[in-house]
Amino acid sequence: MSELERQRWDVVVVGAGGAGLRAAIEAREAGARTAVICKSLFGKAHTVMAEGGIAASMGNVNPRDNWQVHFRDTMRGGKFLNQWRMAELHAQEAPDRVWELETWGALFDRTGDGKISQRNFGGHEYPRLAHVGDRTGLELIRTLQQKIVSLQQEDEREFGDHEARLRIFQECTVTRVLKDGDRVAGTFCYERESGRFFVLEAPAVVLATGGIGKSFKVTSNSWEYTGDGHALALLAGAPLVNMEFVQFHPTGMVWPPSVKGILVTESVRGDGGVLRNSEGRRFMFDYVPYVFKEKYADTEEEGDRWYDDPDHNRRPPELLPRDEVARAINAEVKAGRGSPHGGVFLDVSTRMPAEVIRRRLPSMYHQFKELADVDITAEAMEVGPTCHYVMGGIAVDSDTAAAAGVPGLYAAGEVAGGMHGSNRLGGNSLSDLLVFGRRAGLHAAGYAAGLAGRLPAVAGEQIDAAATEALRPFSAEGPAADAPPENPYTLHQELQQTMNDLVGIIRREAEMTQALKRLAELRGRARRAGVEGHRQFNPGWHLALDLRNMLLVSECIARSALERTESRGGHTREDNPAMEREWRRINLLCRLADRSPSFGPVEPGAPPADPVRGQIDLARSTAAPIRPDLLALFEKEELVKYLAEEELYA
Amino acid sequence: MSTYDARFKVWRGDGDGGGLEDFTVEVHDGEVVLDIIHRLQATQAPDLAVRWNCKAGKCGSCSAEINGRPRLMCMTRMSVFDPADTVTVTPMRAFPVVRDLVTDVSFNYTKAREVPSFVPPQGVAAGEYRMQQIDVDRSQEFRKCIECFLCQDTCHVVRDHEENKPAFAGPRFLMRVAELDMHPLDAAAESGLDRRRTAQDEHGLGYCNITKCCTEVCPEGIHITDNALIPLKERAADRKYDPLVWLGSRIRRRGEHTA
Numbered sequence: 054m055s056e057l058e059r060q061r062w063d064v065v066v067v068g069a070g071g072a073g074l075r076a077a078i079e080a081r082e083a084g085a086r087t088a089v090i091c092k093s094l095f096g097k098a099h100t101v102m103a104e105g106g107i108a109a110s111m112g113n114v115n116p117r118d119n120w121q122v123h124f125r126d127t128m129r130g131g132k133f134l135n136q137w138r139m140a141e142l143h144a145q146e147a148p149d150r151v152w153e154l155e156t157w158g159a160l161f162d163r164t165g166d167g168k169i170s171q172r173n174f175g176g177h178e179y180p181r182l183a184h185v186g187d188r189t190g191l192e193l194i195r196t197l198q199q200k201i202v203s204l205q206q207e208d209e210r211e212f213g214d215h216e217a218r219l220r221i222f223q224e225c226t227v228t229r230v231l232k233d234g235d236r237v238a239g240t241f242c243y244e245r246e247s248g249r250f251f252v253l254e255a256p257a258v259v260l261a262t263g264g265i266g267k268s269f270k271v272t273s274n275s276w277e278y279t280g281d282g283h284a285l286a287l288l289a290g291a292p293l294v295n296m297e298f299v300q301f302h303p304t305g306m307v308w309p310p311s312v313k314g315i316l317v318t319e320s321v322r323g324d325g326g327v328l329r330n331s332e333g334r335r336f337m338f339d340y341v342p343y344v345f346k347e348k349y350a351d352t353e354e355e356g357d358r359w360y361d362d363p364d365h366n367r368r369p370p371e372l373l374p375r376d377e378v379a380r381a382i383n384a385e386v387k388a389g390r391g392s393p394h395g396g397v398f399l400d401v402s403t404r405m406p407a408e409v410i411r412r413r414l415p416s417m418y419h420q421f422k423e424l425a426d427v428d429i430t431a432e433a434m435e436v437g438p439t440c441h442y443v444m445g446g447i448a449v450d451s452d453t454a455a456a457a458g459v460p461g462l463y464a465a466g467e468v469a470g471g472m473h474g475s476n477r478l479g480g481n482s483l484s485d486l487l488v489f490g491r492r493a494g495l496h497a498a499g500y501a502a503g504l505a506g507r508l509p510a511v512a513g514e515q516i517d518a519a520a521t522e523a524l525r526p527f528s529a530e531g532p533a534a535d536a537p538p539e540n541p542y543t544l545h546q547e548l549q550q551t552m553n554d555l556v557g558i559i560r561r562e563a564e565m566t567q568a569l570k571r572l573a574e575l576r577g578r579a580r581r582a583g584v585e586g587h588r589q590f591n592p593g594w595h596l597a598l599d600l601r602n603m604l605l606v607s608e609c610i611a612r613s614a615l616e617r618t619e620s621r622g623g624h625t626r627e628d629n630p631a632m633e634r635e636w637r638r639i640n641l642l643c644r645l646a647d648r649s650p651s652f653g654p655v656e657p658g659a660p661p662a663d664p665v666r667g668q669i670d671l672a673r674s675t676a677a678p679i680r681p682d683l684l685a686l687f688e689k690e691e692l693v694k695y696l697a698e699e700e701l702y703a
Numbered sequence: 704m705s706t707y708d709a710r711f712k713v714w715r716g717d718g719d720g721g722g723l724e725d726f727t728v729e730v731h732d733g734e735v736v737l738d739i740i741h742r743l744q745a746t747q748a749p750d751l752a753v754r755w756n757c758k759a760g761k762c763g764s765c766s767a768e769i770n771g772r773p774r775l776m777c778m779t780r781m782s783v784f785d786p787a788d789t790v791t792v793t794p795m796r797a798f799p800v801v802r803d804l805v806t807d808v809s810f811n812y813t814k815a816r817e818v819p820s821f822v823p824p825q826g827v828a829a830g831e832y833r834m835q836q837i838d839v840d841r842s843q844e845f846r847k848c849i850e851c852f853l854c855q856d857t858c859h860v861v862r863d864h865e866e867n868k869p870a871f872a873g874p875r876f877l878m879r880v881a882e883l884d885m886h887p888l889d890a891a892a893e894s895g896l897d898r899r900r901t902a903q904d905e906h907g908l909g910y911c912n913i914t915k916c917c918t919e920v921c922p923e924g925i926h927i928t929d930n931a932l933i934p935l936k937e938r939a940a941d942r943k944y945d946p947l948v949w950l951g952s953r954i955r956r957r958g959e960h961t962a
Contacts, residue, residue: 093754093756093762093764094754094764094808095812096850097756097762097763097764097850099756099757101757101761101762101849102757102759102761102762111830148830149829149830152829152830152832153829155829155832156823156829156832157821157823158820158821158883158886158889160834160839160842160843160846160886162836162839162843163834163835163836163839166833167833167834167835168833170836185843185846186843188761188847190761191761191846191847191849192846195846195848199820199821200820202815202816202820203820203821205816206816206819206820209816215816246801246802246805275756275757275758275762276755276756277756308733309732309733309734310731310732310733310734311731311733311734311735311738312733312758312759315758315759316759416760416761419760419924420759420760423760423778423780424733424735424759424760424778424780425733540745540749541749542744542745542749543745546745584749584750585749585750586749586750587750589717589752589801589802590752590801590802590803590805591750591752592744592749592750592751592752592753593744593749593750594750
C-alpha cells in the first residue's frame with residue numbers, strides 16, 4: 054500500500070478558512086512551495102459564516118482607540134487567562150492585517166470620510182469592528198481566495214502552471230500527521246470524491262482546521278467542525294491547552310427545530326437590539342457581574358444614551374462579553390421567564406426603522422424571513438445559547454505559532470489555544486485568523502527553508518498503518534457474530550446529546566463523570582462503526598473517520614472541565630461558581646495517553662475501554678507572569694479582582 | 704408540531720449513469736429539504752452523497768435542482784410543498800455528476816482563474832485607501848455572491864450547450880468582471896488592462912442575451928442582469944463602437960505614457 058501517490062511540498066496547510074489561507078499566502082510569498090488541503094470546496098470554509106466584523110483598533114470612528122485599549126478589552130474578556138503575548142501581538146498587528154485586505158480588493162463599509170467603518174461589539178470599549186453589513190466573514194474568505202488566485206495567475210505567467218508554487222487540494226481530508234522521529238514529515242490524506250489515498254511529504258505542517266462544535270447538539274458550527282486539527286495534533290504528540298473553555302454564543306435561533314443553533318449576529322445588539330424576557334423586562338441589567346460593575350450602565354436611559362454619546366454614558370449590559378450574556382439567558386429560561394420556544398426575545402423592531410434594519414442586518418432579516426417566517430422589522434426574534442467557539446486548542450508559541458514539542462508543526466486560528474483565554478470577544482476571531490495565520494505561514498516557511506539537506510523522510514510503515522486505520526469502517530464487525538456494525542450517524546447523535554446534556558453551558562461534577570463514562574462506551578462502539586457502499590464520495594465513511602477526532606476532543610473537554618474547580622469565562626461550574634484567583638495562572642494540558650492500542654482493531658473479548666484513564670493524560674502547568682509594562686495598562690483596583698497577591702507585588 | 708411522511712425521488716448514480724430512487728421519509732415542522740436528505744442518510748441511505756456546509760444559506764454548497772428548479776437545499780422549506788406532492792431532487796444539470804447529488808464544479812474554478820485580479824493603485828499605501836460608501840455600494844452588491852453556482856447552472860448559454868463552456872465565463876464571473884470594473888480604486892486601466900474589452904473578447908459577454916434566468920435563481924437576490932451584466936454590456940459597447948469614446952481613451956492613455 055506504500056505505493057500510493059506522494060508529492061513533495063515545503064509547507065502543507067491543513068484547512069482553508071481565514072487562518073489557513075492567510076498562512077498559505079504568507080508562506081508562498083516567503084518563497085515556500087505551499088499546498089493547502091481542505092475538506093470543502095475552496096471558498097466555503099466556516100469563516101464565511103462570521104457575521105459581525107474584524108476587531109482592529111484603527112480608530113476610524115473613535116480616535117481614542119489604540120492597541121493598548123484593544124489589549125485590555127481582550128484580557129478582560131478572557132478573564133486574564135489569555136496567553137498575554139498573543140493578546141499583545143494580536144492587538145498590535147490587527148490594523149495592518151485589515152488594511153492589507155483592502156490592497157487585495159476587499160470592500161468594507163465606509164465612514165463619512167471614506168475610511169473603513171467600525172461598529173460596536175460586546176466587550177469592546179470603542180467601535181472597533183471593520184465590517185461589511187453582517188457578512189464580514191464572506192468578504193474575508195473571498196478576499197483571501199482571490200488573493201490566492203492572483204498569486205496563481207503570477208505562477209501561470211512565470212511557469213505556465215497555476216499551481217507551481219501554491220496549490221489547493223479541495224475536498225480532501227487529512228487523517229494523520231506523519232513524522233520522522235520527533236519531526237513532522239507530512240500528512241496522510243484522502244480525496245473525498247474518489248476515496249483515493251495520497252501523501253503530502255513536507256517538513257512543515259500548519260494546522261488551521263477551526264473548531265469542535267459538531268460534538269455538541271446545538272451549535273452554530275458547520276459539519277466541518279469535528280476537531281480534526283486538535284486530534285491530529287494530539288496524535289502527533291502535541292498537547293492541547295485549556296480545552297474546558299467552550300463559548301456558547303448567547304444568541305442562536307431556537308425555532309424551528311431544524312435551524313436550532315444557527316447564529317444570530319452580535320451586531321444586532323451592537324447596533325441597538327435589546328434582550329427581553331417574557332415579562333418584557335430588559336433582564337441584562339440584573340446580570341452585570343462584580344468585575345464589570347463600573348463599566349456598564351445601570352439604567353435603561355443611560356444605556357440608550359450611550360449609542361449617541363459614548364463618552365458620557367456607559368454601555369448597555371446587552372453588550373457584556375458573550376459568556377455573561379449566555380449565562381443570563383440560561384438563567385432567565387430556567388426561572389420560567391423564557392419565550393414560547395425556550396429562548397428569550399431579541400428585539401430590534403422597536404429600536405430602529407425597518408429600512409435601517411434591512412440595510413444594516415440584511416442576512417439576519419433574510420435568515421429569519423426565510424427559515425422562521427419571522428419579520429425582524431416587525432417582531433422580536435427568539436434566541437438562546439448555541440455552541441459557537443472553542444477557546445482551548447493546540448498549545449503554541451506566541452510569536453511563531455509553533456506547536457509545543459513537535460518541530461515542524463504549527464497552528465493558527467480557532468484550532469490554536471491561548472489567545473482568547475477563557476472567553477473570546479466577538480470580532481477577535483477574524484483578526485486572530487489574520488494575525489496568527491500570517492505568523493504561522495511565515496515561520497513554517499522559515500523553518501522549512503532552514504532545513505535544506507536535512508529533510509525528514511516518511512516511512513512506508515506509517516503510511517500503511519494510516520491506510521489500514523482509514524479503511525477499517527469497511528470491514529467493521531458488530532459486537533456479536535450476527536449483529537450489524539454500529540451506525541456512525543447514530544453514534545454521532547449520541548455523542549452530541551452527551552456533550553450537550555452533560556458538559557454544556559452549566560457544568561456539574563457528577564454529570565461530567567458520567568460524560569466520561571459515556572464517552573468511553575462510545576469510543577468502544579466507534580471502533581465498530583461500519584459503512585456501506587464504496588469509497589467514492591461516501592459521507593457515512595467520512596463521518597466514521599471524523600468520529601475518532603470528535604471523541605478525542607470531547608474527552609479533553611470533559612476531563613479538563615472536571616479538573617477546573619472554578620467558574621471562569623466559557624467554563625461555568627454550578628458546584629464551584631466563583632472565579633478563583635489561584636486558578637488564573639493554571640493551564641490544563643491534555644496529551645494523548647495511549648498511542649497505539651486504542652486505535653487498533655478490537656480484539657475479540659477485549660475489556661471495555663477504561664473511562665477513568667481514557668485516552669487523555671491531564672497535567673497542570675503554570676503560566677508565565679504577565680509582563681510588568683502590560684500590567685501597568687490596568688488600574689490596580691481592577692487587577693486585584695483577577696490576580697493573586699503575589700502576582701500583584703512581584 | 705405536525706409530522707407527516709413525504710414522498711421523495713432522489714437521483715442516485717455517478718458519471719456512468721443512474722436514476723431516480725423513491726423514498727418515503729418523515730418530515731417535521733419547519734424543516735428544509737436538506738434536513739430530509741440528512742434524514743435519508745441517517746436512516747435509509749448512509750452513502751447518499753450530498754455536498755453541504757453551513758446549512759444557513761451562507762456558504763453556497765448545497766446547490767441542487769428541486770422539482771427541476773435550481774435551489775439551495777438548506778433554504779428550501781418543506782412547507783412550500785403540498786404534503787401530497789412528491790419532491791424530486793436532482794443534481795445541478797450543467798455540471799458533470801460525481802455521485803448522487805454531488806457535481807464536479809471545477810468549471811467555475813477554472814473560470815475564476817481567467818479573470819484578472821484586482822490591481823491595487825500605485826502610490827496608495829495600505830491604510831490610505833479612501834472610498835465613499837455610495838461608490839462601493841455597487842461592487843458590494845456583487846460581493847454578496849456565495850458562489851453557489853446556481854446562476855451558472857441555470858444559464859441557457861451553457862446549460863445544454865457544453866460547446867459554449869470554453870468561451871463563456873457565465874454570469875457569476877462576468878459579474879466578477881463588473882465588480883472589479885466598478886471598484887473605485889481598481890487600477891487595471893492604468894496597467895493597460897481594459898476590463899470591459901476583455902469581458903466582451905475573452906469572457907463571452909456577447910453570449911448573454913439578458914433573459915435574467917440567473918437573477919431569478921440567485922439566493923442572495925443579487926440583480927445580476929440589471930446591475931452587473933447590462934451595465935457591463937453598455938460600457939463595453941461604448942468602448943467598442945463609440946468612436947469618440949475610443950479616441951478619448953487613446954489620447955488619455957498616450958498622455959499618461961508621456962507624463
